[in-house]
Amino acid sequence: MKCRIIPDKCIACGLCQIYAPSVFDYTEEGIVLFKNEPQQLEINVSNTDQATLDAVIKAYRKCPVRAIEIEKKD
Numbered sequence: 865m866k867c868r869i870i871p872d873k874c875i876a877c878g879l880c881q882i883y884a885p886s887v888f889d890y891t892e893e894g895i896v897l898f899k900n901e902p903q904q905l906e907i908n909v910s911n912t913d914q915a916t917l918d919a920v921i922k923a924y925r926k927c928p929v930r931a932i933e934i935e936k937k938d
Contacts, residue, residue, distance in 0.1 A: 866935040867920055868906045871895045873931035880932060884919035896931055910937065 867887070876894030880887075887909065889899040898907055909920050924932045 865908070865910050865917065865920075865937060866906055867898075867909050867924070868933040868935070869896050869898065870931045870933065871897070871905075873929045875929050875931075877928060879926045879928070880923040883923040883926060884916070886916060887920055888923060 869888075871891075874894075874896045876890065876896075878890075878894070880896055881890060885899075887899060887907075889897055889902070891897060898904055901907055909917060912920075920932075921934065924934045
C-alpha cells in the first residue's frame with residue numbers, strides 16, 4: 865500500500881499524527897510530513913505491521929481535507 869500526502873491541502877488539524885504517530889509528523893507550521901522520510905510525499909507502507917497499516921488507513925479516513933491518499937495494491 866502506498867501513502868501520499870498533499871501538504872498544500874493540510875490545515876494542520878493534527879488528526880493524522882494522533883491516529884498514526886509512527887508515520888506522520890509536522891513542520892513547524894503544523895503541516896503534515898512523513899516522520900521517517902520528511903522530504904518524501906509518498907511512501908510504501910506495505911512492509912509495516914498490521915497495526916501501522918490500520919493506523920494509516922484510519923488517519924486517511926479521518927483527514928477532513930483529504931491531505932492523505934492511499935493506494936491499495938491488489
